[in-house]
Amino acid sequence: MTSKALNNTIDSLNQFFPVFQQEQQHIIQQYFLDHARLVEIDKDINLFHQGDSCENYYFLLQGTVKVITASSQGREILLYRIKPGETCVLSTSCMINDRYYPAVGVTETPCKALSVPVPSLIKLLERSTIINQFFLHNFSLRVASLIDLICEVALERLDVRVARHLLQKMDNQHEVSITHDALALEIGTAREVISRQLRTFEKNGWIVTKRGKITLIQIDTLKQLSQGYFS
Amino acid sequence: MTSKALNNTIDSLNQFFPVFQQEQQHIIQQYFLDHARLVEIDKDINLFHQGDSCENYYFLLQGTVKVITASSQGREILLYRIKPGETCVLSTSCMINDRYYPAVGVTETPCKALSVPVPSLIKLLERSTIINQFFLHNFSLRVASLIDLICEVALERLDVRVARHLLQKMDNQHEVSITHDALALEIGTAREVISRQLRTFEKNGWIVTKRGKITLIQIDTLKQLSQGYFS
DNA sequence: CAGTTGAATGTGATATTGTCACTGAAGCAA
DNA sequence: TTGCTTCAGTGACAATATCACATTCAACTG
Numbered sequence: 060m061t062s063k064a065l066n067n068t069i070d071s072l073n074q075f076f077p078v079f080q081q082e083q084q085h086i087i088q089q090y091f092l093d094h095a096r097l098v099e100i101d102k103d104i105n106l107f108h109q110g111d112s113c114e115n116y117y118f119l120l121q122g123t124v125k126v127i128t129a130s131s132q133g134r135e136i137l138l139y140r141i142k143p144g145e146t147c148v149l150s151t152s153c154m155i156n157d158r159y160y161p162a163v164g165v166t167e168t169p170c171k172a173l174s175v176p177v178p179s180l181i182k183l184l185e186r187s188t189i190i191n192q193f194f195l196h197n198f199s200l201r202v203a204s205l206i207d208l209i210c211e212v213a214l215e216r217l218d219v220r221v222a223r224h225l226l227q228k229m230d231n232q233h234e235v236s237i238t239h240d241a242l243a244l245e246i247g248t249a250r251e252v253i254s255r256q257l258r259t260f261e262k263n264g265w266i267v268t269k270r271g272k273i274t275l276i277q278i279d280t281l282k283q284l285s286q287g288y289f290s
Numbered sequence: 291m292t293s294k295a296l297n298n299t300i301d302s303l304n305q306f307f308p309v310f311q312q313e314q315q316h317i318i319q320q321y322f323l324d325h326a327r328l329v330e331i332d333k334d335i336n337l338f339h340q341g342d343s344c345e346n347y348y349f350l351l352q353g354t355v356k357v358i359t360a361s362s363q364g365r366e367i368l369l370y371r372i373k374p375g376e377t378c379v380l381s382t383s384c385m386i387n388d389r390y391y392p393a394v395g396v397t398e399t400p401c402k403a404l405s406v407p408v409p410s411l412i413k414l415l416e417r418s419t420i421i422n423q424f425f426l427h428n429f430s431l432r433v434a435s436l437i438d439l440i441c442e443v444a445l446e447r448l449d450v451r452v453a454r455h456l457l458q459k460m461d462n463q464h465e466v467s468i469t470h471d472a473l474a475l476e477i478g479t480a481r482e483v484i485s486r487q488l489r490t491f492e493k494n495g496w497i498v499t500k501r502g503k504i505t506l507i508q509i510d511t512l513k514q515l516s517q518g519y520f521s
Numbered sequence: 522c523a524g525t526t527g528a529a530t531g532t533g534a535t536a537t538t539g540t541c542a543c544t545g546a547a548g549c550a551a
Numbered sequence: 552t553t554g555c556t557t558c559a560g561t562g563a564c565a566a567t568a569t570c571a572c573a574t575t576c577a578a579c580t581g
Contacts, residue, residue, distance in 0.1 A: 148429075149433070161437050191422035191426065194426055195422065195426060198379075198430070199382065202379055202380070205433065239559065240557090251560085365568095
Protein backbone atom coordinates (compact mmCIF):
# COMPACT_ATOMS: atom_id res chain seq x y z
CA MET A 60 0.00 0.00 0.00
CA THR A 61 1.36 3.42 -0.90
CA SER A 62 1.96 6.00 1.76
CA LYS A 63 -0.62 8.26 0.15
CA ALA A 64 -3.31 5.62 0.22
CA LEU A 65 -2.53 4.97 3.86
CA ASN A 66 -2.87 8.63 4.65
CA ASN A 67 -6.28 8.55 3.06
CA THR A 68 -7.39 5.88 5.42
CA ILE A 69 -5.44 6.83 8.51
CA ASP A 70 -8.48 8.48 10.01
CA SER A 71 -10.39 5.31 9.41
CA LEU A 72 -7.73 3.35 11.20
CA ASN A 73 -8.29 5.48 14.24
CA GLN A 74 -11.81 4.14 14.50
CA PHE A 75 -10.28 0.71 14.90
CA PHE A 76 -7.46 1.68 17.17
CA PRO A 77 -8.41 4.67 19.28
CA VAL A 78 -5.19 4.20 21.21
CA PHE A 79 -3.30 4.54 17.99
CA GLN A 80 -1.25 7.50 19.21
CA GLN A 81 0.74 5.47 21.68
CA GLU A 82 3.99 3.57 21.81
CA GLN A 83 2.97 0.97 19.27
CA GLN A 84 1.79 3.52 16.74
CA HIS A 85 4.84 3.05 14.62
CA ILE A 86 4.58 -0.73 14.47
CA ILE A 87 0.97 -0.62 13.39
CA GLN A 88 1.40 2.15 10.85
CA GLN A 89 4.34 0.39 9.33
CA TYR A 90 2.39 -2.83 9.29
CA PHE A 91 -0.46 -1.34 7.33
CA LEU A 92 1.96 0.43 5.00
CA ASP A 93 3.61 -2.87 4.23
CA HIS A 94 0.64 -5.17 4.04
CA ALA A 95 -2.71 -3.43 3.72
CA ARG A 96 -4.57 -3.05 0.48
CA LEU A 97 -7.58 -0.79 0.08
CA VAL A 98 -10.38 -2.70 -1.63
CA GLU A 99 -13.79 -1.64 -2.89
CA ILE A 100 -16.52 -4.20 -3.11
CA ASP A 101 -19.89 -4.01 -4.84
CA LYS A 102 -23.24 -4.78 -3.31
CA ASP A 103 -24.35 -8.41 -2.93
CA ILE A 104 -20.88 -9.86 -3.25
CA ASN A 105 -19.90 -12.93 -1.27
CA LEU A 106 -16.84 -12.12 0.79
CA PHE A 107 -16.56 -15.67 2.02
CA HIS A 108 -18.51 -18.90 1.76
CA GLN A 109 -19.39 -21.63 4.18
CA GLY A 110 -16.34 -23.92 4.09
CA ASP A 111 -13.82 -21.35 2.86
CA SER A 112 -10.56 -20.94 4.69
CA CYS A 113 -9.54 -17.47 5.80
CA GLU A 114 -6.83 -15.95 3.64
CA ASN A 115 -7.44 -12.23 3.83
CA TYR A 116 -8.59 -10.25 6.76
CA TYR A 117 -10.84 -7.22 6.30
CA PHE A 118 -11.09 -4.04 8.32
CA LEU A 119 -14.37 -2.56 7.16
CA LEU A 120 -14.28 1.17 6.46
CA GLN A 121 -17.59 1.77 4.68
CA GLY A 122 -20.81 -0.14 4.10
CA THR A 123 -22.31 -3.12 5.88
CA VAL A 124 -21.81 -6.84 5.55
CA LYS A 125 -24.28 -9.44 6.72
CA VAL A 126 -23.09 -12.75 8.05
CA ILE A 127 -25.50 -15.58 7.44
CA THR A 128 -25.51 -19.25 8.17
CA ALA A 129 -27.62 -21.87 6.44
CA SER A 130 -28.83 -25.35 7.29
CA SER A 131 -28.66 -28.30 4.96
CA GLN A 132 -32.38 -27.78 4.23
CA GLY A 133 -31.78 -24.27 2.90
CA ARG A 134 -33.18 -22.19 5.69
CA GLU A 135 -30.97 -19.30 6.75
CA ILE A 136 -30.46 -16.94 9.64
CA LEU A 137 -28.62 -13.67 10.03
CA LEU A 138 -25.90 -14.04 12.66
CA TYR A 139 -24.85 -10.40 12.76
CA ARG A 140 -23.95 -7.40 10.68
CA ILE A 141 -20.48 -5.91 10.32
CA LYS A 142 -20.49 -2.12 10.34
CA PRO A 143 -17.75 0.41 9.57
CA GLY A 144 -15.06 0.29 12.24
CA GLU A 145 -15.66 -3.38 12.83
CA THR A 146 -14.22 -6.65 11.65
CA CYS A 147 -15.61 -10.11 11.28
CA VAL A 148 -15.17 -12.23 14.40
CA LEU A 149 -15.65 -15.26 12.25
CA SER A 150 -12.62 -14.28 10.25
CA THR A 151 -10.76 -13.80 13.50
CA SER A 152 -11.91 -17.13 14.80
CA CYS A 153 -10.97 -18.91 11.60
CA MET A 154 -7.64 -17.11 11.45
CA ILE A 155 -6.67 -18.08 14.95
CA ASN A 156 -7.79 -21.68 14.77
CA ASP A 157 -7.01 -22.18 11.13
CA ARG A 158 -10.54 -23.41 10.51
CA TYR A 159 -13.12 -23.02 7.79
CA TYR A 160 -15.86 -20.45 7.86
CA PRO A 161 -19.08 -21.83 9.29
CA ALA A 162 -21.07 -19.07 7.57
CA VAL A 163 -21.43 -16.80 4.56
CA GLY A 164 -20.55 -13.11 4.38
CA VAL A 165 -22.40 -10.92 1.88
CA THR A 166 -22.06 -7.17 1.31
CA GLU A 167 -25.37 -5.42 1.81
CA THR A 168 -24.13 -2.16 0.31
CA PRO A 169 -21.05 -1.16 -1.67
CA CYS A 170 -18.15 -1.44 0.76
CA LYS A 171 -14.63 -0.22 1.31
CA ALA A 172 -12.21 -2.18 3.44
CA LEU A 173 -8.58 -2.59 4.29
CA SER A 174 -7.47 -6.07 3.39
CA VAL A 175 -4.42 -7.74 4.89
CA PRO A 176 -3.09 -11.26 4.40
CA VAL A 177 -3.71 -13.51 7.39
CA PRO A 178 -0.18 -14.84 7.94
CA SER A 179 1.24 -11.34 8.34
CA LEU A 180 -1.54 -10.40 10.73
CA ILE A 181 -0.79 -13.41 12.90
CA LYS A 182 2.78 -12.25 13.20
CA LEU A 183 1.61 -8.80 14.20
CA LEU A 184 -0.57 -10.39 16.89
CA GLU A 185 2.54 -11.79 18.49
CA ARG A 186 4.15 -8.40 18.76
CA SER A 187 1.47 -5.84 19.56
CA THR A 188 -0.72 -5.86 22.64
CA ILE A 189 -2.86 -3.10 21.15
CA ILE A 190 -3.85 -5.31 18.25
CA ASN A 191 -4.59 -8.09 20.69
CA GLN A 192 -6.78 -5.88 22.79
CA PHE A 193 -8.57 -4.69 19.70
CA PHE A 194 -9.47 -8.25 18.76
CA LEU A 195 -10.43 -9.07 22.32
CA HIS A 196 -12.87 -6.19 22.39
CA ASN A 197 -14.33 -7.25 19.11
CA PHE A 198 -14.84 -10.80 20.27
CA SER A 199 -16.20 -9.67 23.52
CA LEU A 200 -18.96 -7.58 22.01
CA ARG A 201 -19.89 -10.21 19.49
CA VAL A 202 -20.09 -13.02 22.00
CA ALA A 203 -22.62 -11.01 23.92
CA SER A 204 -24.68 -10.41 20.79
CA LEU A 205 -24.51 -14.06 19.76
CA ILE A 206 -25.77 -15.12 23.17
CA ASP A 207 -28.62 -12.67 22.88
CA LEU A 208 -29.44 -14.19 19.53
CA ILE A 209 -29.48 -17.69 20.99
CA CYS A 210 -31.89 -16.57 23.69
CA GLU A 211 -34.18 -15.02 21.13
CA VAL A 212 -34.15 -17.89 18.72
CA ALA A 213 -34.44 -20.64 21.29
CA LEU A 214 -36.69 -19.11 23.89
CA GLU A 215 -38.76 -16.20 22.61
CA ARG A 216 -42.10 -16.21 20.88
CA LEU A 217 -42.19 -15.27 17.26
CA ASP A 218 -44.46 -12.26 17.65
CA VAL A 219 -42.13 -10.83 20.27
CA ARG A 220 -39.16 -11.25 18.00
CA VAL A 221 -40.91 -9.72 15.00
CA ALA A 222 -42.01 -6.74 17.07
CA ARG A 223 -38.48 -6.23 18.38
CA HIS A 224 -37.04 -6.42 14.92
CA LEU A 225 -39.47 -3.91 13.49
CA LEU A 226 -38.81 -1.44 16.29
CA GLN A 227 -35.09 -1.84 15.84
CA LYS A 228 -35.17 -1.28 12.12
CA MET A 229 -37.69 1.54 11.85
CA ASP A 230 -36.52 4.93 10.62
CA ASN A 231 -37.71 8.24 12.03
CA GLN A 232 -40.87 8.10 9.93
CA HIS A 233 -41.67 4.88 11.80
CA GLU A 234 -41.18 2.93 8.63
CA VAL A 235 -39.23 -0.21 7.81
CA SER A 236 -38.28 -0.84 4.20
CA ILE A 237 -37.91 -4.56 3.88
CA THR A 238 -39.57 -7.49 2.18
CA HIS A 239 -41.15 -10.28 4.16
CA ASP A 240 -38.57 -12.58 2.70
CA ALA A 241 -35.63 -10.55 3.99
CA LEU A 242 -37.27 -10.17 7.38
CA ALA A 243 -37.74 -13.92 7.54
CA LEU A 244 -34.04 -14.44 6.86
CA GLU A 245 -33.03 -12.01 9.58
CA ILE A 246 -35.29 -13.68 12.10
CA GLY A 247 -34.53 -17.19 10.95
CA THR A 248 -37.97 -18.36 9.92
CA ALA A 249 -39.99 -18.75 6.72
CA ARG A 250 -41.58 -16.01 4.68
CA GLU A 251 -45.13 -17.29 5.10
CA VAL A 252 -44.75 -17.21 8.84
CA ILE A 253 -43.68 -13.59 8.73
CA SER A 254 -46.49 -12.73 6.34
CA ARG A 255 -49.07 -14.17 8.71
CA GLN A 256 -47.57 -12.52 11.73
CA LEU A 257 -47.56 -9.15 10.00
CA ARG A 258 -51.14 -9.65 8.89
CA THR A 259 -52.31 -10.24 12.44
CA PHE A 260 -50.35 -7.16 13.52
CA GLU A 261 -52.11 -5.26 10.77
CA LYS A 262 -55.55 -6.60 11.78
CA ASN A 263 -54.84 -5.33 15.29
CA GLY A 264 -54.09 -1.93 13.81
CA TRP A 265 -50.50 -1.98 15.05
CA ILE A 266 -48.92 -1.65 11.62
CA VAL A 267 -49.74 -0.93 7.99
CA THR A 268 -48.06 -2.94 5.27
CA LYS A 269 -47.30 -2.09 1.69
CA ARG A 270 -45.21 -3.95 -0.83
CA GLY A 271 -41.68 -3.83 0.56
CA LYS A 272 -42.56 -1.46 3.35
CA ILE A 273 -44.03 -1.66 6.84
CA THR A 274 -45.27 1.37 8.77
CA LEU A 275 -45.51 1.10 12.53
CA ILE A 276 -48.63 2.73 13.96
CA GLN A 277 -49.03 1.71 17.59
CA ILE A 278 -45.42 1.92 18.64
CA ASP A 279 -46.17 1.66 22.35
CA THR A 280 -48.18 -1.51 21.94
CA LEU A 281 -45.37 -3.03 19.91
CA LYS A 282 -42.88 -2.01 22.57
CA GLN A 283 -44.93 -3.72 25.24
CA LEU A 284 -45.16 -6.83 23.12
CA SER A 285 -41.42 -6.74 22.42
CA GLN A 286 -40.79 -6.85 26.12
CA GLY A 287 -42.99 -9.86 26.60
CA TYR A 288 -45.83 -8.15 28.44
CA PHE A 289 -48.37 -9.64 26.08
CA SER A 290 -49.84 -13.11 25.80
CA MET B 291 -1.41 -17.27 47.38
CA THR B 292 1.48 -19.08 48.97
CA SER B 293 4.35 -20.35 46.90
CA LYS B 294 3.52 -23.89 47.91
CA ALA B 295 -0.06 -23.65 46.77
CA LEU B 296 1.14 -22.24 43.49
CA ASN B 297 3.50 -25.14 43.03
CA ASN B 298 0.59 -27.48 43.51
CA THR B 299 -1.24 -25.87 40.66
CA ILE B 300 1.63 -24.96 38.40
CA ASP B 301 1.05 -28.07 36.32
CA SER B 302 -2.53 -27.04 35.97
CA LEU B 303 -1.43 -23.62 34.80
CA ASN B 304 0.43 -25.28 31.99
CA GLN B 305 -2.82 -26.53 30.58
CA PHE B 306 -3.86 -22.91 30.23
CA PHE B 307 -0.56 -21.54 29.02
CA PRO B 308 1.31 -24.20 27.12
CA VAL B 309 3.84 -21.54 26.13
CA PHE B 310 4.42 -20.88 29.77
CA GLN B 311 8.12 -21.60 29.54
CA GLN B 312 8.92 -18.50 27.54
CA GLU B 313 9.98 -14.95 28.11
CA GLN B 314 6.83 -13.96 29.95
CA GLN B 315 6.95 -16.91 32.29
CA HIS B 316 8.18 -14.78 35.13
CA ILE B 317 5.48 -12.14 34.76
CA ILE B 318 2.69 -14.72 34.74
CA GLN B 319 4.05 -16.80 37.60
CA GLN B 320 4.55 -13.73 39.69
CA TYR B 321 1.06 -12.59 38.83
CA PHE B 322 -0.54 -15.80 40.02
CA LEU B 323 1.66 -15.80 43.12
CA ASP B 324 0.43 -12.34 43.97
CA HIS B 325 -3.21 -12.57 43.03
CA ALA B 326 -4.52 -16.09 42.56
CA ARG B 327 -6.51 -17.94 45.14
CA LEU B 328 -7.28 -21.65 44.91
CA VAL B 329 -10.97 -22.22 45.50
CA GLU B 330 -13.03 -25.39 45.81
CA ILE B 331 -16.68 -25.28 44.95
CA ASP B 332 -19.42 -27.80 45.64
CA LYS B 333 -21.81 -29.25 43.12
CA ASP B 334 -24.83 -27.22 42.03
CA ILE B 335 -23.45 -23.90 43.17
CA ASN B 336 -24.19 -20.73 41.22
CA LEU B 337 -20.90 -19.12 40.25
CA PHE B 338 -22.65 -16.13 38.76
CA HIS B 339 -26.20 -15.03 38.08
CA GLN B 340 -27.90 -13.30 35.22
CA GLY B 341 -27.27 -9.61 35.93
CA ASP B 342 -24.20 -10.01 38.12
CA SER B 343 -21.12 -7.98 37.38
CA CYS B 344 -17.83 -9.79 37.02
CA GLU B 345 -15.56 -9.41 40.05
CA ASN B 346 -13.52 -12.58 40.10
CA TYR B 347 -12.17 -14.49 37.19
CA TYR B 348 -11.92 -18.28 37.32
CA PHE B 349 -9.44 -20.60 35.68
CA LEU B 350 -11.10 -23.98 36.00
CA LEU B 351 -8.81 -26.79 37.13
CA GLN B 352 -11.25 -29.60 37.93
CA GLY B 353 -14.92 -30.33 37.33
CA THR B 354 -17.39 -28.89 34.84
CA VAL B 355 -19.56 -25.80 34.88
CA LYS B 356 -22.65 -25.34 32.75
CA VAL B 357 -23.58 -21.93 31.45
CA ILE B 358 -27.30 -21.47 31.01
CA THR B 359 -29.47 -18.63 29.90
CA ALA B 360 -33.16 -18.23 30.63
CA SER B 361 -36.03 -16.32 29.09
CA SER B 362 -38.50 -14.25 31.04
CA GLN B 363 -40.98 -17.15 30.69
CA GLY B 364 -38.68 -19.53 32.53
CA ARG B 365 -37.49 -21.72 29.69
CA GLU B 366 -33.76 -22.30 29.65
CA ILE B 367 -31.02 -23.43 27.31
CA LEU B 368 -27.49 -24.65 27.85
CA LEU B 369 -25.04 -22.30 26.12
CA TYR B 370 -21.91 -24.33 26.73
CA ARG B 371 -19.91 -26.24 29.31
CA ILE B 372 -16.65 -25.13 30.85
CA LYS B 373 -14.16 -27.95 31.25
CA PRO B 374 -10.82 -28.14 33.06
CA GLY B 375 -8.23 -26.01 31.30
CA GLU B 376 -10.89 -23.57 30.13
CA THR B 377 -12.33 -20.32 31.30
CA CYS B 378 -15.68 -18.69 30.86
CA VAL B 379 -15.84 -16.46 27.79
CA LEU B 380 -18.79 -14.74 29.35
CA SER B 381 -16.61 -13.71 32.24
CA THR B 382 -14.05 -12.49 29.75
CA SER B 383 -16.65 -10.60 27.81
CA CYS B 384 -18.05 -9.01 30.94
CA MET B 385 -14.62 -8.20 32.24
CA ILE B 386 -13.53 -6.46 29.08
CA ASN B 387 -16.71 -4.50 28.54
CA ASP B 388 -17.55 -4.01 32.18
CA ARG B 389 -21.00 -5.50 31.59
CA TYR B 390 -23.36 -7.75 33.47
CA TYR B 391 -23.59 -11.46 32.88
CA PRO B 392 -26.35 -12.37 30.43
CA ALA B 393 -26.43 -15.92 31.77
CA VAL B 394 -26.08 -18.19 34.80
CA GLY B 395 -23.11 -20.40 35.64
CA VAL B 396 -23.70 -23.52 37.74
CA THR B 397 -21.20 -26.17 38.79
CA GLU B 398 -22.21 -29.61 37.56
CA THR B 399 -19.68 -31.40 39.73
CA PRO B 400 -17.46 -30.35 42.61
CA CYS B 401 -14.90 -27.97 41.12
CA LYS B 402 -11.46 -26.54 41.75
CA ALA B 403 -10.45 -23.26 40.21
CA LEU B 404 -7.92 -20.48 40.41
CA SER B 405 -9.66 -17.25 41.19
CA VAL B 406 -8.17 -13.85 40.46
CA PRO B 407 -9.68 -10.40 40.93
CA VAL B 408 -10.70 -8.79 37.65
CA PRO B 409 -8.95 -5.41 38.01
CA SER B 410 -5.57 -7.06 38.43
CA LEU B 411 -6.19 -9.32 35.46
CA ILE B 412 -6.99 -6.33 33.28
CA LYS B 413 -3.64 -4.83 34.16
CA LEU B 414 -1.92 -8.06 33.26
CA LEU B 415 -3.69 -8.02 29.89
CA GLU B 416 -1.97 -4.75 29.11
CA ARG B 417 1.44 -6.22 29.70
CA SER B 418 1.48 -9.79 28.47
CA THR B 419 0.80 -10.87 24.89
CA ILE B 420 0.68 -14.50 26.01
CA ILE B 421 -2.30 -13.81 28.21
CA ASN B 422 -3.92 -11.93 25.36
CA GLN B 423 -3.41 -14.81 22.98
CA PHE B 424 -4.78 -17.19 25.54
CA PHE B 425 -8.00 -15.22 25.74
CA LEU B 426 -8.16 -14.83 21.99
CA HIS B 427 -7.98 -18.59 21.54
CA ASN B 428 -10.63 -19.09 24.11
CA PHE B 429 -12.97 -16.64 22.46
CA SER B 430 -12.23 -18.02 19.11
CA LEU B 431 -13.25 -21.57 19.97
CA ARG B 432 -16.35 -20.47 21.79
CA VAL B 433 -17.59 -18.23 19.03
CA ALA B 434 -17.50 -21.18 16.69
CA SER B 435 -19.46 -23.32 19.15
CA LEU B 436 -22.01 -20.58 19.76
CA ILE B 437 -22.60 -20.24 16.04
CA ASP B 438 -23.08 -23.97 15.76
CA LEU B 439 -25.61 -23.74 18.53
CA ILE B 440 -27.51 -20.97 16.74
CA CYS B 441 -27.67 -23.08 13.59
CA GLU B 442 -29.00 -26.03 15.53
CA VAL B 443 -31.55 -24.14 17.51
CA ALA B 444 -32.80 -21.99 14.68
CA LEU B 445 -32.61 -24.30 11.72
CA GLU B 446 -32.54 -27.97 12.66
CA ARG B 447 -35.37 -30.37 13.30
CA LEU B 448 -35.88 -31.53 16.83
CA ASP B 449 -35.40 -35.22 16.15
CA VAL B 450 -32.06 -34.50 14.51
CA ARG B 451 -30.94 -32.47 17.50
CA VAL B 452 -32.04 -35.09 20.00
CA ALA B 453 -30.25 -37.82 18.06
CA ARG B 454 -27.07 -35.74 17.90
CA HIS B 455 -27.21 -35.03 21.58
CA LEU B 456 -27.68 -38.67 22.53
CA LEU B 457 -24.79 -39.77 20.33
CA GLN B 458 -22.59 -37.06 21.80
CA LYS B 459 -23.38 -37.97 25.38
CA MET B 460 -23.37 -41.75 25.23
CA ASP B 461 -20.68 -43.68 27.11
CA ASN B 462 -18.94 -46.78 25.80
CA GLN B 463 -21.86 -48.96 26.88
CA HIS B 464 -23.99 -46.86 24.49
CA GLU B 465 -25.85 -45.42 27.45
CA VAL B 466 -26.79 -41.90 28.42
CA SER B 467 -27.59 -41.20 32.05
CA ILE B 468 -29.85 -38.19 32.02
CA THR B 469 -33.43 -37.29 32.81
CA HIS B 470 -35.78 -36.00 30.14
CA ASP B 471 -35.90 -32.76 32.03
CA ALA B 472 -32.15 -32.22 31.90
CA LEU B 473 -32.04 -33.21 28.25
CA ALA B 474 -34.77 -30.69 27.52
CA LEU B 475 -32.73 -27.97 29.18
CA GLU B 476 -29.64 -28.81 27.17
CA ILE B 477 -31.54 -28.77 23.93
CA GLY B 478 -33.65 -25.77 24.83
CA THR B 479 -37.12 -27.23 24.66
CA ALA B 480 -39.73 -28.62 27.05
CA ARG B 481 -39.64 -31.93 28.86
CA GLU B 482 -42.85 -33.26 27.30
CA VAL B 483 -41.43 -32.69 23.85
CA ILE B 484 -38.35 -34.70 24.69
CA SER B 485 -40.44 -37.46 26.26
CA ARG B 486 -42.51 -37.79 23.11
CA GLN B 487 -39.51 -37.74 20.85
CA LEU B 488 -37.80 -40.44 22.88
CA ARG B 489 -40.95 -42.52 22.85
CA THR B 490 -41.10 -42.48 19.06
CA PHE B 491 -37.40 -43.37 18.96
CA GLU B 492 -38.19 -46.26 21.27
CA LYS B 493 -41.15 -47.39 19.15
CA ASN B 494 -38.81 -47.48 16.17
CA GLY B 495 -36.50 -49.69 18.19
CA TRP B 496 -33.66 -47.16 18.06
CA ILE B 497 -33.34 -46.74 21.81
CA VAL B 498 -34.51 -48.24 25.10
CA THR B 499 -35.46 -45.92 27.94
CA LYS B 500 -35.43 -46.48 31.66
CA ARG B 501 -35.96 -43.98 34.41
CA GLY B 502 -32.99 -41.62 34.18
CA LYS B 503 -31.20 -43.64 31.52
CA ILE B 504 -31.34 -44.07 27.77
CA THR B 505 -29.66 -46.95 25.93
CA LEU B 506 -28.91 -46.48 22.24
CA ILE B 507 -29.58 -49.61 20.18
CA GLN B 508 -29.48 -48.69 16.50
CA ILE B 509 -26.52 -46.34 16.58
CA ASP B 510 -26.11 -46.23 12.81
CA THR B 511 -29.71 -45.23 12.25
CA LEU B 512 -29.34 -42.48 14.81
CA LYS B 513 -26.15 -41.30 13.14
CA GLN B 514 -27.92 -41.08 9.80
CA LEU B 515 -30.72 -39.13 11.39
CA SER B 516 -28.28 -36.81 13.16
CA GLN B 517 -26.80 -35.94 9.81
CA GLY B 518 -30.14 -35.04 8.37
CA TYR B 519 -30.46 -37.98 5.99
CA PHE B 520 -33.90 -38.80 7.29
CA SER B 521 -37.26 -37.17 6.72
C1' DC C 522 -41.33 -54.41 55.45
C1' DA C 523 -45.33 -51.10 54.19
C1' DG C 524 -46.36 -46.46 53.57
C1' DT C 525 -45.22 -41.92 52.15
C1' DT C 526 -43.10 -38.61 49.44
C1' DG C 527 -40.92 -36.36 45.69
C1' DA C 528 -38.97 -36.77 41.35
C1' DA C 529 -39.55 -38.56 36.80
C1' DT C 530 -42.42 -39.66 33.15
C1' DG C 531 -46.94 -40.16 30.41
C1' DT C 532 -51.01 -38.11 28.13
C1' DG C 533 -54.68 -35.40 25.85
C1' DA C 534 -56.14 -30.99 24.39
C1' DT C 535 -54.91 -26.96 22.35
C1' DA C 536 -51.91 -23.12 20.53
C1' DT C 537 -48.07 -21.80 17.91
C1' DT C 538 -44.83 -22.31 14.32
C1' DG C 539 -43.06 -24.55 10.06
C1' DT C 540 -43.71 -26.65 5.41
C1' DC C 541 -45.67 -27.39 0.98
C1' DA C 542 -47.94 -26.32 -3.09
C1' DC C 543 -50.05 -23.31 -4.91
C1' DT C 544 -52.64 -18.52 -6.39
C1' DG C 545 -52.80 -13.70 -6.89
C1' DA C 546 -50.87 -8.79 -7.20
C1' DA C 547 -47.65 -5.13 -7.98
C1' DG C 548 -44.05 -3.15 -10.46
C1' DC C 549 -40.97 -3.06 -14.46
C1' DA C 550 -39.45 -3.32 -19.23
C1' DA C 551 -40.12 -4.09 -24.03
C1' DT D 552 -50.47 -3.39 -23.42
C1' DT D 553 -48.14 -7.71 -22.76
C1' DG D 554 -45.23 -10.46 -20.56
C1' DC D 555 -41.87 -11.03 -16.79
C1' DT D 556 -40.22 -11.13 -12.17
C1' DT D 557 -40.53 -10.28 -7.50
C1' DC D 558 -43.43 -9.99 -3.61
C1' DA D 559 -47.27 -11.38 -0.94
C1' DG D 560 -51.52 -14.34 0.38
C1' DT D 561 -53.75 -18.85 1.34
C1' DG D 562 -55.28 -23.53 2.80
C1' DA D 563 -53.94 -27.91 4.35
C1' DC D 564 -51.17 -30.22 7.03
C1' DA D 565 -46.96 -31.45 9.98
C1' DA D 566 -44.02 -30.36 13.76
C1' DT D 567 -43.26 -28.27 18.06
C1' DA D 568 -44.73 -25.88 22.37
C1' DT D 569 -47.74 -25.25 26.27
C1' DC D 570 -50.90 -26.45 29.89
C1' DA D 571 -53.03 -29.20 33.19
C1' DC D 572 -53.12 -33.01 34.85
C1' DA D 573 -52.44 -38.44 35.83
C1' DT D 574 -49.28 -42.05 36.62
C1' DT D 575 -45.13 -44.56 37.90
C1' DC D 576 -40.92 -45.30 40.10
C1' DA D 577 -37.36 -45.12 43.67
C1' DA D 578 -35.81 -43.68 47.88
C1' DC D 579 -36.54 -42.74 52.49
C1' DT D 580 -38.99 -43.13 57.00
C1' DG D 581 -40.54 -45.32 60.62
